[in-house]
Amino acid sequence: MTDTTEHNTAPAWIRVRGLEKSFGERHVLRGIDFESRRGTSTVxxxxxxxxxxxxxxxxxxLDIPERGVVGIADVEVDFARLPRGRAGRREATGLRAQSxxxxxxxxxxxxxxxxxxxIEGPVVAQQRPRDEAVAAARTLLEQVGLGDRADAYPFQLSGGQQQRVGIARALALKPQVVLFDEPTSALDPELVGEVLAVIKDLATQDWTMVIVTHEIRFAQQVADQVLFLDDGAIVERGPADQVIGDPREDRTRRFLKRILDTG
Structure with missing residues (x-):
């Protein structure tokens, strides 16, 4: 978890206002609003x-809301005003390139x-020199504890090692924000810890991260901000010690009790 004192007066690095999204008749997001400071972790x-x-x-x-605004660093997209066709795809691609x-x-x-x-993304998508991308990739592999596996193929790695390569691949793009979608949910229990350890290490290195997870103890350790969602809305938000340690909302308490009792 980052010491956020220096971020309190900084402008928000991630800005989300009024996100609305439906899939058919199912209303999935109902006016999502939040901000995150640079170098902090939101769970x-x-x-x-x-x-x-x-x-x-x-x-x-990757999903296009019907309404709402998402801003990351100096790129901002108003989805309600997103143009059709090539111009709209260009705006969406510009936002996607931030993470x-x-x-x-x-x-x-x-x-x-x-x-x-x-190196696929840096070389093909970002047109960076191959030698530069290879050097950066080797540094990232050392960082995630796989410096000796550069020449291995995915089938030769454990699930945890493959996921750590996935983290290195995301970092290789030099993103403004790193997004984790339940990064340990597909892993055997004994492999979860090695992936969480890498993410915890990133949290100490001033990476800005948004993490979806059911690992409550991990969330408590890494999060500067926790958002608890239910039925497409943010029910409770605040520091990890408050939302996880002393939640105000009954819905949050019931969820945490169920998860922790199961764990």
Whole structure:
């Protein structure tokens, strides 16, 4: 968790106002509003179907809300005014370029080595020199504890190692924000800790992160801000010690009790 004192007066790095999103007749997001400061970690908690992943995908413009504004750093998109066609796709792509996404499943290219997976985005999408991308990728692999696996293929790695490569791949894009969508949900329990340790380390390095997770103890350790969602709305928000340690809302208390009792 970052010491946020120096961020209190800084302008918000992530700005979300009035997000509304439906899938058919199902209203998934109902006026989501929040801000995050640069170098802080925001954790989204809530039951399945509460809208957490849709919020995350909206930040990355993988899902396009009907209404609302998302701003990251100096890029901002008003989805209600998003043009149709090429101009709208260009705006969405500009927003997407601000973040790196770590999915529930690592989604690595199976026919490419670890190193090739990591440099794909920087070289192909960002047109960075290959030598520069390779050097940065090797540094990132050391950071996630896989410095000796650059030439391995995904099938030669454990699930936890593959997810750590996924984290390195997201960081290789040099994003303004890193988005984690339940990064340990697909892992065997004994592999969860190695992935969470990497994310905790990132939280000490001034990365700005938004994390969807059911790992409550981890959230308590890493979050500067916790948002508890239910039925597409933010029910409770605040510091981790308050929302997790002493929640004000009955819905939050019931959710945490169920998760912690199950754990």
């Amino acid at each position: 989204l908690l809530g039951p399945s179907g509460s809208g957490k992943t849709t919020v995350l995908r909206s930040l990355n413009a 790196g996404m770590v999915f529930q499943s690592h989604n690595l290219f199976p026919h490419r080595t670890v190193l090739e997976n990591i």
